[in-house]
Amino acid sequence: MTEINYSLTGFDLAGGDRHGQSGRPEPRIRVNGRAAGALAMGKSRLVVMMAAFTVGFGAVGAKLVDATVSFGGAKEPSVARAAARTMPQVRADIVDRNGVLLATSLHTASLFADPKLILDANEAVQHLTRVLPELDPVALMADLKSDKRFVWIKRNLSPRQQQEIFRLGIPGLNFQREERRVYPQGNLAAHVVGFSGVDNNGLMGIEQAFDTRLKENDEPLRLSIDVRLQHVLRKELVNAVEEFRAIGAAGMVMDVKTGEILGMVSVPDFDPHAPPPPQEEQDTDPRFNRNTLGVYEMGSTFKIFNTAMALESGQVHMNDMFDATRPIRIGRFTISDFHPENKWMDVADVFKHSSNIGSVKMAMEVGPQAQKDFMAKLGFLRQANLEVPERGWPMVPNPWREVNMMTISFGHGMSVSPVHLMAAVGGTVNGGVMHPATLLVRDNVNEIPGTRIISEKTSDQVRKLMRLVVTEGTATKADAAGYLVGGKTGTADKVKGRSYAANARISSFAGAFPMNDPRYAIYVMVDEPKGTKKTFGFATGGWVAAPTVGNIVAQIGPLLGVKPQDANAPEIIQALAIRPPPAPGSGTGAQVAAIPVTMTSGEDRD
Known part of the structure; x- marks a missing residue:
């Protein structure tokens, strides 16, 4: 048994001299060499554990920040890179000659999956098609059972759809922030304004002709047409x-x-x-x-x-x-x-x-x-x-x-x-x-x-x-x-x-x-x-x-x-x-x- 000897030689409660104002001796602890080694080892282990906890909680915090900013991040680097490649640029508004909005962009969430992380493809397909009935179950099953690390499930979800899918809690599903083009005047100027695709590239009309301009300049593009006419x-x-x-x-x-x-x-x-x-x-x-x-x-x-x-x-x-x-x-x-x-x-x-x-x-x-x-x-x-x-x-x-x-x-x-x-x-x-x-x-x-x-x-x-x-x-x-x-x-x-x-x-x-x-x-x-x-x-x-x-x-x-x-x-x-x-x-x-x-x-x- 290790023997530890203690002796009191003084105890300074005020942090001053070894002998306080009262003149009483300052308590002192003496520890032999074997006990000192044990204490040092314990202190080192405590420092290592604290560092590990710090790194762990830091990683969790980073994930939470990423989830907040990007509607959920991919768990694999390859998936993250694939999602980043599809991130569209923000398009400028298109307005009529009086400033009436003809086309604008809204932030939306798009759903994608990493098939490698899907635990049960059959169950995932059943849940997803219940929330998104327009999905093709056969094609979705093939995607979720593939060897790919990134597949789109549905682009430009509504907020309600995003929340319902989030509640499913299916591992391997993530959301990507995107821009959805919206045309407040509907059919009214369809042939003039045109439209853009899911990747926010102009495919017809002004949207196509000024695709680069709408991506690189935030100023609204003002057309000559008058919505009233x-x-x-x-x-x-x-x-x-x-x-x-x-x-x-x-x-x-x-x-x-x-x-x-x-x-x-x-x-x-x-x-x-x-x-x-x-x-x-x-x-x-x-x-x-x-x-x-x-x-x-x-x-x-x-x-x-x-x-x-x-x-x-x-x-x-x-x-x-x-x-x-x-x-x-x-x-x-x-x-x-x-x-x-x-x-x-x-x-x-x-x-x-x-x-x-x-x-x-x-x-x-x-x-x-x-x-x-x-x-x-x-x-x-x-x-x-x-x-x-x-x-x-x-x-x-x-x-x-x-x-x-x-x-x-x-x-x-x-x-x-x-x-x-x-x-x-x-x-x-x-x-x-x-x-x-x-x-x-x-x-x-x-x-x-x-x-x-x-x-x-x-x-x-x-x-x-x-x-x-x-x-x-x-x-x-x-x-x-x-x-x-x-x-x-x-x-x-x-x-x-x-x-x-x-x-x-x-x-x-x-x-x-x-x-x-x-x-x-x-x-x-x-x-x-x-x-x-x-x-x-x-x-x-x-x-x-x-x-x-x-x-x-x-x-x-x-x-x-x-x-x-x-x-x-x-x-x-x-x-x-x-x-x-x-x-x-x-x-x-x-x-x-x-x-x-x-x-x-x-x-x-x-």
Whole structure:
């Protein structure tokens, strides 16, 4: 037995001298050498145990911090690295021109598993499919029994789903923090904004075109569209599709001074939160953007450009007369008017009555090469310059022969997209300078790109002709009281394959307002409409697209701050008169052209 001897030699309670103030001796413990070694060993073991506890609790604390920050960490380094590789970057918001949110990102949790740590795959599958019934049990079982160290179970869980899975307490399951893209306006701007995938990469529209910008810049991306106009456009287009049993429709509103597209809608559309897979038949594909990707023969809306070209060339003048008394025959083709007037016509009559014969003869004064050059100046021979990847290539004749010149003069034999048409209409009516269409806000009005396509004089003449079509011609139903709408109707048979389809047409209207000082261009097309009792069986542009435009303008005019004007005010008549107003006391024959007349027949021409 080890003997330990104790002896008291003094005890300093105050920490001072060996002998305290009382003079009593300080207690002292004497330990022999063997006992001292035992105490030292115990002290070392205590230090080691304390260090071990510190490291252990530190590791637990680190895990808790990791779980708090990352919704649970992987237990194996390989799993952690796999999860880190899938961590998406935060995308910037997308907003409309007024700051209304179109797309944003929310934090979500995504569920993944390390199959090596799953103790009972069968039990795990039963529990998981009860919480997430959309999971495929067979595929999930295969994943959980695989030799992988990382498999996704479900991306972007709701908070409730995450909590229910957490309560299951299944080893091997973990959560990864991710970003989920949310589109507060739903279908409203689906074709413009597009959507992103589960890995937060843009897959369509603005989301795809500006994918890098949205990942690298936190500032919201501001578009030119106005959500208020989007609502009006979509409502009226959906109504037109339903009324005329059409397969689709499209529409746009553009600022002709800047090229900014304020509204762009294509129906049918889709929910960007759950976009449908692409379909083979583009006409019925909800993802197909008719405004930018579709290319069509535009029918008589092309007469806007044919007339502008002829007047700008100097070979044709407003008072020139053209023989429209008989059809034109070239080779095996015959060009005739839908409702022939069978008379000589000046430029105003050709445009107002939408005469194909008169349009051809105007183009013949210019020639095929000059026509091709003018179409190139309008941008009709290349893709539209717009900030979305979904853009169609025009279909143009090659070689460009005389027969092509003839058919193109009235909108057949050449196909362009509606956005091509809108940019050209804007440049034709705004004084002659075409601004590239854009889906982004142009803040600096002094740096707006533009190309002069016609003179101010020609632009003024075309504006008056377009107003005449609405007051006296084929588009009286496009008029909206106070907004001085002008434009041109168009009806074109659809090309399917290598031939024209029977009873399948595009009915459209392209125009602008107010025509005394145009600020906004507007376009509506309805795809394969059917006539109704109300339209006497007609499904042409004047019966289908024109009234839709009238409804739209009446609603968006106040939103755009356009002040209504009296169409019969002398200054308005003076500004839009095709021919000079008659002198006081002159005959009434010259007055007819200056007075708006509402037609009751003939509106089915285009």
